[in-house]
Amino acid sequence: MKFRVSCHIEYEVTSPATLLFNIRPRITSSQKVLDESLVFTPEHATELIITEPDHNRFDRIVVRDVQQLQVDYQATVEVQHQVLNPDMLRKTAPHKLDQRELPYLLASRYCQSDRLGRFAWKKFGNISGVYEQVLKITEWIHENVEYLPGTTTSATSAYDTPTECAGVCRDFAHLGIALCRALTIPARYFTGYAWNLNPPDFHACFEAYIGGHWVLFDPTRLASPNGLVNIGAGRDAADVAVCTIFGMARTLNQSVDCQVLDPSFKGLTIEELKDTAISLDTPPNAEA
Amino acid sequence: MKFRVSCHIEYEVTSPATLLFNIRPRITSSQKVLDESLVFTPEHATELIITEPDHNRFDRIVVRDVQQLQVDYQATVEVQHQVLNPDMLRKTAPHKLDQRELPYLLASRYCQSDRLGRFAWKKFGNISGVYEQVLKITEWIHENVEYLPGTTTSATSAYDTPTECAGVCRDFAHLGIALCRALTIPARYFTGYAWNLNPPDFHACFEAYIGGHWVLFDPTRLASPNGLVNIGAGRDAADVAVCTIFGMARTLNQSVDCQVLDPSFKGLTIEELKDTAISLDTPPNAEA
């Protein structure tokens, strides 16, 4: 499936600063970037950093003077969402995880899995089947947390959400990740472009490592997993911010777009996801 | 019903200190103290402070030198637990609450009702009948929070418990209070001697102000409401600590006892509490 993605962001940079952008899609065996263009206005040289082992692509620029800065990115991306049968997905025991996956079992800034163990085991410990287990986590979040922009801040974390019961896609994802990790299921933060997201914006959800695949879950239900283009994979939002700012700058406005180029495309429904798992990343030689 | 209550506590006082004890039962229209004795070893003069409007009784002593201090209290208390029909208990609207009850709607140190509003309304907002509502809160806590001594500290508060899912009687009570207040039901912290508590100790639960009565609820289910003798009523544990220490002292050991003097006494069961409300405090002329 081909997607046309783009974003336009304007910053007010109020001190000399280094900006690290994470807006280009990852290039993996499931995602090919057919063409792309990134333009800074005023012009700035950008250094492309591709991280190992996660293949996130960061653009680093240095802004030496106070100024307004525009970022325009667009790309055509071919994405092969793998469609998997949940019944075939087995949990990978911690002793079989590779060092690429092990860090995604550990607590991180916004995903305090160390403090959510009792919660996770009490509510989801007895569910048989690891896909079913993560699906139940996703459903629980959807039912118990309200999607309410403005109720949370960048300091909100998975520890808060069972009590606060509100948040945005970022908060939904952090809670999903923390609960998976507490159950010894590796989980990571997923940022991306999302088809049909309303209002259009960057989106965040999460991936759980199941049966050798990073399987997609979106507790907000605002996007279809097969309508997602992956930008960043990380421990949580701290790893893959749209823009990590070293210095002083603030976003003035932002617009994001994601079109699918095949008019016959259909997003998977919640009903279909019960029998269909979607992955955008299958590490080579993974233990299934 | 007559109860024989007692406690023996030993402190190591390591600096000159003022100690404020809250171990004598309140004297109210429901509780009469028939006899009591309070002995400090070594001997210390005590000043009795009875607070308004809650009738808590504090003993204040000044310890001038470093020393070990023993406190021995015993009393015979006649308690008239009012047995109420839950069907007759109506919610008192906030505009009908007296200034004695209004403070018990506000957030306090360990009961951040301001942050638990969404949680409370989402889970308990649609239950008809205020007694039923508080009963459901109590049941939810019992089912979702594990009674696990050692998992929480004196810094733990109601904000933490939906995420931590563990605690002791104090934590159970704080969560119950915060949820009631979030639903505009006045609620206060109740400390007391508890018949048949195992292991014997001071106990904490909470009272909700319903239909003109302070009705007892114990989310731990470790004590029967009709087996309780009330010591303190307060916003939360900060108001009615067994001993508030101004200076440096620590508890070395403590034993608590509560016997009922009528051998035919029976504690109310969980089943019975569905149809029977128990109150130990009915303010005069309250709006029912």
Add this chain to the structure above:
Amino acid sequence: MKFRVSCHIEYEVTSPATLLFNIRPRITSSQKVLDESLVFTPEHATELIITEPDHNRFDRIVVRDVQQLQVDYQATVEVQHQVLNPDMLRKTAPHKLDQRELPYLLASRYCQSDRLGRFAWKKFGNISGVYEQVLKITEWIHENVEYLPGTTTSATSAYDTPTECAGVCRDFAHLGIALCRALTIPARYFTGYAWNLNPPDFHACFEAYIGGHWVLFDPTRLASPNGLVNIGAGRDAADVAVCTIFGMARTLNQSVDCQVLDPSFKGLTIEELKDTAISLDTPPNAEA
């Protein structure tokens, strides 16, 4: 000194609600209200509640329908700021405090004095003279916390401020209170009208109980203690909110004014406050 105070507030009430206003100045031996008028538009009957023992005056109204509501209050207030010599103010030991003052030693929702003990004693424990001690607390806050509207929320508390280093008058006051209480100095939250406050608004600072007086301290330095008219006295902001809302309503806009009627009035400077303590409340028969 006579002050002319007023406020105009507009609310959008989106559900039937009870509103509890705390905008009338307290009436104490130091404050006389010469005239006042409170008008709700549309008209609503108000019930005046005067709390014991703190003499806060609340207006309670019931709003039965969804509507916009305007509140207009104005008053002429005669205030006698007591000018005290700091050298004469002794600390009242905990064993000499009355039950009116004792609650102001305890931890409350936004003033977790139980967790700030080490901080308080380490930084301010060795200062001789209780007025000097609280003055140093006030100076420390002024120097280490930035006054930055928008950085904190209604969930921010004294526990956060040493780390966050920013806030508004409310946060400055909460930290001052928590530090005083940790040092066994009773302290309470003070809301009021403030002469010359820029921009004009309700103001918050705190009072410490010293030498039998509630002495005023303003860590923001935005108001002069002798230019303050006291509205509420409470444990913290939860007790004396401008408007406590039981139901759903939000503030649309608000304007506040405070004029002094004597053109020769001069606000005390920071320099002068080193030798001059100001109190607006001296309980009768207090132990100095």
Add this chain to the structure above:
Amino acid sequence: MKFRVSCHIEYEVTSPATLLFNIRPRITSSQKVLDESLVFTPEHATELIITEPDHNRFDRIVVRDVQQLQVDYQATVEVQHQVLNPDMLRKTAPHKLDQRELPYLLASRYCQSDRLGRFAWKKFGNISGVYEQVLKITEWIHENVEYLPGTTTSATSAYDTPTECAGVCRDFAHLGIALCRALTIPARYFTGYAWNLNPPDFHACFEAYIGGHWVLFDPTRLASPNGLVNIGAGRDAADVAVCTIFGMARTLNQSVDCQVLDPSFKGLTIEELKDTAISLDTPPNAEA
């Protein structure tokens, strides 16, 4: 310098579990392991995992039955502490950092650098010289935080410590790291064996990335940087726990030892560290 290090740990494993040990020293250009032995009693096959890019060495074992488990490790390690002249150490600007170092600028589970920015810049922003800056951070922590075992838990983080003012080596390190990152100095958590540590135990401190070297700082002052043998390098304690347990197990007891084999060895003093920086890790081709 040669060190003889060892540890003996006993666990009670109460469910089938996977244990991930981080007790072997890293092997880097500065550390050579001359001999080592790791014995589990009862015997267990261990899988050695060496992480990229940090060269941490983990031993993973699977415990299938409930049992007591002993771990005995000992090794002879040759360590070349690089002695650097602080005057030659320049700050590496964020736009010159490699992707190996960039993650150490981001907030992590216990090091919420995102919330400590104002604190860091206010207290340490104006110090010229990056070594001097980190040294001042280290001194500030030493002077303002008390080393008090038992005051903190595994949930305590850098956000708490400026308010709590107490902790253990782990807490000291987390605060140092968070403050460095807030100032855009990469910083990571350092665990190790420490010569002359009293009482003997595993130790934690931190490294800041300065002038192309990971320079050691110990805010506890309990160990000399030139007496340290590095075990783990990570974002914080979550990455390099002595034992990460997937399943249920608890430590029964533990003993740790670290001897230097050269009798003439001298630990560097606080005074000497003003003019002498010590590093145990200099990435190849780093931008100095």
